[in-house]
Amino acid sequence: MAAGFQRAELEAAVAGGLLFRPFRGVYATATADDGVLAAFRFNGRLTCISAAAYYNLWALRPAPALHLSCGNGVPKAGVVDHSTCTHPKHPSLPVAGLADVLLHALRCLxxxxALVMVQCAAQRGDITAEYLRKKLPGKRNGRARAVLDxxxxxADSLLEILAHTHFVRAGLSVRMHVELPGVGEVDCLVDDWLVVELDGASxxxxxxxxxxxxRSRASILGGRLTLRYYYDDVVHHPQAMVAEIRAVLRLHANGGFAPW
Known part of the structure; x- marks a missing residue:
């Protein structure tokens, strides 16, 4: 109505099927997003994983529940109610600001x-790890700060940040995005001789x-083997992926690839 629409026009649109009124004070089209409608219904803002799509952030898996910031503490079925937002909200939707979305994710997910969401935003320059770290003081936020480390x-995809995390935690020596003569840039180089490529749908x-x-043949000609892993390997079976890489490293160390 502030934009100039008259109530009679809105009622006529509802009667004609162009709009529907899910609850008082809200008019929507048939294709309206369920999350946005829920935010209006509960007088809150979408946040955490439920807001990832509105900022084009990577998401590892869909949210089993709706994440909102309502600020009233009243329990709502199927809703994870986060703390009050303290940063400017989304300019046009009932969505928390990016900083609040990421802070909620770091504390919740x-x-x-949480890591893939923050990695996506930080490497685009939308926010910095230092800014988020300052917003996470004290012992109770230690787990959230550890994610920032x-x-x-x-990372060109969420597979890269996940793989890097798994490799480092397994004690592997890994470098990312290494340029190799005759091959070009490879995703990961382990122990300076084993190429690990992370292949998405393309x-x-x-x-x-x-x-x-x-490229794999060129790697071999350059004295480096290549292993390729896919989304399912990195996301759902990272332990098996790391075990295979360790097995190849052991074979190499024991002369397993040398001539008989």
């Missing part, structure tokens, strides 16, 4: 779920498959 300068395209095989 499993470690890796896992950030890397660049790597299943015929032209990309051929390019990847040529």
């Amino acid at each position: 499993p470690e890796l779920d 896992l950030l890397i300068p660049r 790597h299943f395209e015929p032209r990309q498959i051929k390019k990847d095989h040529r």
Whole structure:
């Protein structure tokens, strides 16, 4: 109505099926987002994992519940109610500001779920780890600050930040985005001789498959083996991935790839 629409026009749109009124004071189209409607219904703001899509942040898995910041502490079925927002909200939607979204995620989500969201925002320059760290003082925020220690300068996909975390925690010596002569840039280089590539959906395209095989051959000619892992490996079976890499490193150390 502040934009110039008259109540009679809105009522006519409802009667004609162009709009519907899910609850008092709110008019919506048939394609309205359920999360946005819920935010209006509960007089809150979408936040944490439920706000990831509105900032184009990586998300490791869909949220089993709706995450809102309502600020009244009243229990709501199917809703995780976060603390009050303290930063400027989204300019046009009932969505918390990016800083609040990430702070809520760091305090709420499993470690890796929060990590991919913060990595995505930080490497784009939308926010800094230092800013978030200052907002997380005291012992109670120690776990959240520890997630910030896992950030890397660049990750081209959530697979890269996850793989780097798993490799470092396994004690592997890994460098990311290394340029190799005749090969080009590789995702990971372990112990300076084992190439680990992390392949997303685009790597299943015929032209990309051929390019990847040529790069693998070039790696071998340069004295380096190549292992390739996919989304399912990195996200759902990281222990198996790390175990395989360790097995290859042991074979190399024991002369397993030498001629008989």
